[in-house]
Amino acid sequence: MKIAKLSLLFLFLGSFLFAQNQKFTIAEAVNGLRSNLAVKNISQFSWADDGKSYYQSAKNAYMVTDLASHKGDTLVSLYQLNKNLDLDKKLKTFPRITFITKDKGYFTQDSNYFWVERSGKDWKVRDWINIDKEAENIEMLSDNEGFVYTVKNNLYLNRNGKIVAITDDSEENIVNGQAVHQREFGIEKGIFISPDNSKIAFYRMDQTMVGDYPIIDWSVVPAVNKNIKYPMAGTPSHHVTLGVYDIKSNTKRFLNIEGDPEQYLTAITWSPDSKSIFVGVLNRDQNDMKMNQYNALSGNFIKKLFEEQSDKYVEPQHPLLFFPNSNTDFIWQSQRTGYNHLFHYNVDKGLVAQLTKGDWVVTEVLGFNEKKKEIYYVSTQVSPLERHLYKVDWTNFKTQRLAQGVGMHTGILSKDGSQLYDFYSNATTPRVVNVINTNTLKTRNILSAENPLKNYDRPEIKNVTLKADDGTPLYGKIILPTDFDANKKYPVIVYLYNGPHAQLVTDSFPASGNLWYEFMAQKGYIVFTMDGRGSSNRGLKFEQAIFRHAGETEMKDQLQGVAYLKSLPYVDADRLGIHGWSYGGFMTTSFMLKHPDVFKVAVAGGPVIDWNMYEIMYTERYMDSPQNNPEGYKQANLLDKVQNLKGHLLMIHGAQDNVVVWQHSMNFLKAAVDHGVQMDYFVYPGHEHNVLGKDRVHLMQKVTDYFDEYLKK
Incomplete structure (x- = not known):
């Protein structure tokens, strides 16, 4: 019996250790957070008009929950919808219903719109508009x-x-x-x-x-x-x-x-x-x-x-966002002070007041509480790496934070502003959902999601703060190999975007920011990512540092990251790789040609090669026009620099790309041929600017294999 118990103990311990050391498959690394590793969520949340209850979808049903009693009940089920439908019209799956009231809503199916209405204890479905x-x-x-x-x-x-x-x-x-x-x-x-x-x-x-x-x-x-x-x-x-x-x-x-x-x-x-x-x-x-x-x-x-x-x-x-029940007063969001803030205007009187102030940005306005004269918003007030919920009194400008918990918060405000649905995550918290009474700030938790990655072999992730050449703090993350040994030297992959309207580094789940980074850490790589000047949510000065000279300031900042990596005793400075897509593809290619001795291997996806061929609105905002800034366009043009390539470069493009058109990389290939430069190239037929769905697994396997072949050795 003792032997049997000991065997069971070893079996249990073995299973426990295995459970803690699962490796990500490439499919999980790419799409896992949208499939089998998805964090539990409240699906299709919406407030009832009166703010006293809320709706959410469940399996083959919609649920309604009363705030006062916390009691949830089925609002309408697939069975109830099908009960009064003819056999040939019965619904196979529960439709996504938009509720106008708790007794009436509509849904669409194959270009047909249907009303759904409560009739006593039953629900009826009737044709509406085709x-x-x-x-x-x-x-x-x-x-x-x-x-x-x-x-x-x-x-x-x-x-x-x-x-x-x-x-x-x-x-x-x-x-x-x-x-x-x-x-x-x-x-x-x-x-x-x-x-x-x-x-x-x-x-x-x-x-x-x-x-x-x-x-x-x-x-x-x-x-x-x-x-x-x-x-x-x-x-x-x-x-x-x-x-x-x-x-x-x-x-x-x-x-x-x-x-x-x-x-x-x-x-x-x-x-x-x-x-x-x-x-x-x-x-x-x-x-x-x-x-x-x-x-x-x-x-x-x-x-x-x-x-x-x-x-x-x-x-x-x-x-413009008009105040409730007003034809004259509205909120205008402006970056005129250097940071995106809220300004109160009157149609007849002009500027009334600046409602929010500080060296931080408002990222979203959630709505109003007319009775309390309050506006609800999301901002970077605590840190550029976090988002928090606030309310501001539009009469005296008093501001109050509404929810605790570090990380990335966003919210859905009830129509009357009395209730706030707050959901957030941070590096160690997959998702927490609370309902907040905006008058009392009493909070009730309605979901604390379990960690779907708890059984996986996770890497150590360190937050890094570096400084640009003008002293501006730059935020990054370094992801260490799962079998990390400080006495060894490891290859590094730098993943970057570093362009406008994007931020890679935030305090959110997972801490790495991307399971592919963790997949590569399991394979023995260090992964590093950092937001340099030009990226978003840091104010105008930070974003406009790239004006008329795309790629230059960004490379200076990323080189600070390279210097940091090279200072680490466990980094193999001869095995640095770089990867990015779109603006990140432009940055990746720029590095390989303008600083050809830094990175040994690069994968550039959907890259801008010549800004003369990118669309007017975006390009002329950040680069001015080619007629007014010929030197800036020449400096950023990569077609006449292909002869500088020393390392291994794989370029990837979607054949139907209508954002960064295919001609960018085709012209680069022609320049490589003209200069006798060897490089690698792959095209994804049927895909536009991003390779999505199951084919994205193929893409990231190709990227992984390329680093394995040329960087891991």
């Missing part, structure tokens, strides 16, 4: 009486089944109702419905003057070319106007917006009374923005509310 199968950019009227959408390049209204063509442009390069300006300036859509549902504002983009660019579909024989309009830096840009369609009179007119036809129309906002439209008119140089008010009925200019100018660039990112 939308064209080719419909895109669908927007719903707030009175629930219909939809506005696009089919190809024109705009349509379907109101209670009656379809009206709002536009009828036969020229395919005149596009209505879609996002414009390459989705820069915070632009996400092209349809703007007035609050009273009487009018529809929409973008109209004339692209006829923009050159065609070929995107080849290789999946058919023979291959088929689809031209897109891609305005490259320094070339003619499209012309955008803003139309207004009056539903009652079935008429449309365009706002009388004066100025250069190549200017940018941003921050489109309806006044709450539906009488005016506000437009941020930004010049093509992007250094002068006028916030103008226009009459929605006549289209005529009313007045300029304010103007923002810069010696570098102005970048509006958000529409």
Whole structure:
């Protein structure tokens, strides 16, 4: 018996040790956090209109939870929906329902919209509206009486089944109702419905003057070319106007917006009374923005509310946000002080007050509590590596932090502002979800997720703070091999992006920031990543350090990281590798050509090679135009530097990339051939700028194999 018990003990200990030392598969390293290693979450959370309960999806059902009693109950189930449906109409899976009230909602299936309504103890499903199968950019009227959408390049209204063509442009390069300006300036859509549902504002983009660019579909024989309009830096840009369609009179007119036809129309906002439209008119140089008010009925200019100018660039990112029940007072988000903050404006009086101040940025506005005169927001007030929730009194500017717990917080505010759904993670906390009473700050936990990685062999991760040449702190992470021995020397992979609108290093889960880093640590690599100047959430000075000279300041900062790595006794300075995608691919290639003795091996994905071939809006913001900054463009151009390559370079590109077009890397290949330079190259047919889905596993296996072949030895 003793022998048997001892055997069982060894078996238990062996299983325990194995459980603590699992290795990531490449599939888990790439997609695990979205599949079998996903952190438990509350799915499809939303507040009830009264703020006294909330909804969430469960298996084949929606649940409603009462805040006062904390009691959860089934709101509607798949069984209840199917109970009154004919056999041929029964639902196989539970649909995603948008609730208007707790007794009524709607869902869509195969371009058909259905109402779901409570009838006593039962629920009934009835047909509502059928939308064209080719419909895109669908927007719903707030009175629930219909939809506005696009089919190809024109705009349509379907109101209670009656379809009206709002536009009828036969020229395919005149596009209505879609996002414009390459989705820069915070632009996400092209349809703007007035609050009273009487009018529809929409973008109209004339692209006829923009050159065609070929995107080849290789999946058919023979291959088929689809031209897109891609305005490259320094070339003619499209012309955008803003139309207004009056539903009652079935008429449309365009706002009388004066100025250069190549200017940018941003921050489109309806006044709450539906009488005016506000437009941020930004010049093509992007250094002068006028916030103008226009009459929605006549289209005529009313007045300029304010103007923002810069010696570098102005970048509006958000529409006006009107205070509750006010036609005159609104919040404007601006970086004019060097950091993104909230400003209270009045349509008639102008600037009322700056609501938030400090050397930190507001990253999101969550909403209002009208009774308490409070605005709720997310900011980097504690640290650029964290996000926290705050409220500010808009009358006396008193600010209060709402939730504890270090890390990255975000929230969903109830309609009346009385309740806040707070969810966050940090390096050691996968996810915590709390409900906060914004009046009392009493907090109730509704989820503390277990660590899905607890059985895996995890590396030690150290936070690193370095200094740029001007003393600016730079935040990074070093991930050590799982079998780390300080007496050994290890190869290092530097992963970087270091471009605008991105931040790699935050206090979030997992601490590494990416399971592929941990996968490589299990294979015996050190992985290092750092956000240098040019990246986001550190203020304008930090971001604008790259202005007119893309790649230069960023490389100086990343070289500080290299110097730090070389100072470590366990780093093999002769085995440094580098990897990045998009702007990171540009940085990776730049390093291999401008500092060819630093890195032995590089993998550059979707890289910008020549900024003359990147789109106008982004490029001219950070680089000015090629005509005004020829030296900066020449300095950043990598085509005439390919002969400097010494190490091993693998370049990867999506064959249908419509962001960094394929010609960037094709031209680089031609330059390599012309100079007799050997390099490696791989293309992903069917993929645009990013390689996603199951093929991403193939991509990261290729990247891994390349480092194994040339860096690990």
